[in-house]
Amino acid sequence: MAGPDTTSTSGPASTPSEAGSTSASATASAPTSSASTQTPLTAANGTDVRACRNADCEILISGQVEIPLAPKFGCTRFAVVYFPPNRVAFNVDCAKTGNVTGYFLGRGTLRLVIAVTLEVDKIDGTGAVLHFLPKNTTEDPTRNQVSGQDGAAFT
Structure with a gap:
């Protein structure tokens, strides 16, 4: 599972404008960014x-x-x-x-x-x-x- 996350993260994580100005911040932001792009879909009425x-x-x-x-x-x-x-x-x-x-x-x-x-x-x-x-x-x-x-x- 780590392989696909790393692959899908490489696109969104390559946008340094979200990460701030330091590379340490960019490294710390990558997992957070990955989690936000992997947010499960939700709907007001669920599946009903x-x-x-x-x-x-x-x-x-x-x-x-x-x-x-x-x-x-x-x-x-x-x-x-x-x-x-x-x-x-x-x-x-x-x-x-x-x-x-x-x-x-x-x-x-x-x-x-x-x-x-x-x-x-x-x-x-x-x-x-x-x-x-x-x-x-x-x-x-x-x-x-x-x-x-x-x-x-x-x-």
């Missing part, structure tokens, strides 16, 4: 998908989850899957949208005409933090939209 019933939640996922949206959204399925290290895929089936399937890489956003927005706020090699909003944040509320920091696609 039931908190997303009204599309107003923040959850952490590390695999596949089914989001139990309230009947008012008209969805029979809202599945989200995290694939390490930075991919989130979704499969949504709602009366108003039909079947919407796709993914985004890195941080991203899915905006649906059913007045649900899904944002991936944080993502790393262990999981993704999903933030659901009960509104359509698109410029065109008649179209589904997806965007991703490192790429995205949907059908």
Whole structure:
């Protein structure tokens, strides 16, 4: 485990501006910096998908989850899957949208005409933090939209 920490630390630790002006301080700061870059992901609602019933939640996922949206959204399925290290895929089936399937890489956003927005706020090699909003944040509320920091696609 020390090997990967040293490797991942070499990038962040090479920024001496955080360390101060002395090299002793830089040496002492490296482990602290490593610990801060390795901070585990957290979400306001933990891993509780039931908190997303009204599309107003923040959850952490590390695999596949089914989001139990309230009947008012008209969805029979809202599945989200995290694939390490930075991919989130979704499969949504709602009366108003039909079947919407796709993914985004890195941080991203899915905006649906059913007045649900899904944002991936944080993502790393262990999981993704999903933030659901009960509104359509698109410029065109008649179209589904997806965007991703490192790429995205949907059908």
